[in-house]
Amino acid sequence: MGSPSYPLTLDLTGRRVVVVGGGPVAARKAAALVEAGALVDVIAPFVCEELAELAAERRVTWVARDYLRGDLTLKDRPDSDAHDPSESWAEALSAPAWLVHTATGEAQVDAQVAREAEAARIWCVRADDATASTAWTPAVARGSVGTASEGLTVAVSAGADPRRATAVRDAVLAALDSGTLPVRRVRRPEAAGAQDAPVSVGRVALVGGGPGAEDLITVRGRALLAAADVVVTDRLGPRGLLRTLSSEVEVVDVGKTPGNHPVSQERINELLVHHARLGKRVVRLKGGDPFVLGRGGEEALHCLAHGVPVEVVPGVTSAVSVPAAAGIPVTHRGVAASFVVASAHEGADHVLAAAADAAPDATLVLLMGITRLAETAAALIAAGRPSDTPVALVERGWTPEQRTTTTTLAAAAADAVAAGVRAPAVVVVGQVVALREHLGDLSGSNVTA
Structure with missing residues (x-):
């Protein structure tokens, strides 16, 4: 057989499709066909639990025997063996199949089905030998609900190399989920309806x-x-x-x-x-x-x-990620077991209130703290924090312009002015700042190989 060169999406709604085989592979094929709206005819002497459930729910017809010549075209087929006497299948089972999947695990049977499908001009997908198929089922990726890719179905076919198709499908699915593909909906569903629809x-x-x-x-x-x-x-x-x-x-x-x-x-x-x-x-x-x-x-x-x-x-949050980018873990065994995050833009009182019940060695992380740094540092010293407590001022964390100024609580305000520290910046107060000396910058934009 040749390789696939004409991709096509089929409407199988209400059309008869035959699945030959009763194992897990056949079950996956049958379930997908049912989801597509096909009337599925499973031919196998025994079926796995998943197929048995589909048959019990009357979502597929199970013919409990080996495949026989004529099953695809229904010539001389003993329909009395079907495990679904419901009349809803009568019309579909009176016509030849549109498509057949063969997954018996027995090469001779699969080959027989493929030959009869070829003679009857019925497309055949062989699970045992993709190179001998006349049709191939692609690996399918569907967009996630609530994202730009919602409503999209992307099918990837690699012909006789289904694993390659699956690998590409997974990569496409990851790109769909991440929003990195240009898949934003252009035409809204309501556009097809009345103009005055609510x-x-x-x-x-x-x-x-x-x-x-x-x-x-x-x-x-x-x-x-x-x-x-x-x-x-x-x-x-x-x-x-x-x-x-x-x-x-x-x-x-x-x-x-x-x-x-x-x-x-x-x-x-x-x-x-x-x-x-x-x-x-x-x-x-x-x-x-x-x-x-x-x-x-x-x-x-x-x-x-x-x-x-x-x-x-x-x-x-920048409260933990920006210090990390500067090589400062907000907690570290033997140094600090807790940390406090506070907004400092409204003054020292808010910072002192946030840190009031914290452990003496707790790391203090201040957001929006540069403008009133002198006031905040003085208040912390007055409240009992040692004046030589290490302080780090991390500007523009996780950007190529990231810069860290290390100082002490007593000198923080003067050093910030001298260094020209500007917002946005995160202020870290505590002994964990000393770890930066050993770790250095750890953000991707500042780490060299």
Whole structure:
């Protein structure tokens, strides 16, 4: 037989397909055919549990005997052996098969079926010898529900090399799930209906983009971003991914900088609901994790209060990932067994309150802490933290511009000014900072082979 050169998708709904064989391979073929809407006729003296269940549920017809000449065209076939007397199969079983799968495990039987299929002009898929088939079933990848690839079916055929097809299928499936393929839906399902059909409410996804590197967003987050109609984005996070979006995607920049909040949180909440009510898929792209000092909880509550479905996709928070990029584990055996994360942009009182019940050796991680660093450091020393406690100021973690300044609690403010430290930066206070001397930078963009 030749190699496949004319890919084709078949509509088997209501059409008779024969499966010869009763083992697990035949069961997989039969189940897929049933799912495709075919009327499946299984011919085998014995069947495995999966096929027996399909027969018991009357989803396939089981002819409990060996294959006989004429089974494909139904000439001289003893239909009384069929284990499904239901009348619903009568019309289908009065016509020749459109397709046959043979998977008996016996080469002579499979060859006989293939010869009779060839004579009757019926396509035959042989499980025992793909090179002897006249048709091949491709490896199939289907897009995930709720992502840009939803509704897509990708079939990969390698003819007589099914393992190669499966390997390529798995790679395509991974790309579909990750949103790295250009598979965003262009024509909406409702476009085929009436123009005045009511628009269903869309949905909002609060996506944590991670600390900034484009490849540190989660697979789910990446897929939802690729599927979005509207992206409401922060200043932080993987903004480079915005360049990969279709020109039809509306990007709303609500990024904030220290002392400059051009779009209020209330307005951001309203934007999410407004676009979702237009039936759009909205992604709120944030840096880090939506629920770690990201106001994701406020946005989720607002959406739900206005009848908009919402989901949260966690992200890699900068509170632990940025110190890690600088070679600083926030916990380390024998050094620190716990850590506290606090926002420092509202002043030292909030930091002291967060650390009040922490262990004396707990690592303190401050987000948005550069602007009021002098005030915060002085308050921590006054509250009992030793003035020589190691401090690290990690700027622009997980980017090529990552920079770390190490100092002490007493000298942190002056050293930050001298070094020109600027936001975004993460402040780490604790003995774990000393481990950086041994580990160095560990982010991919700063590690050399």
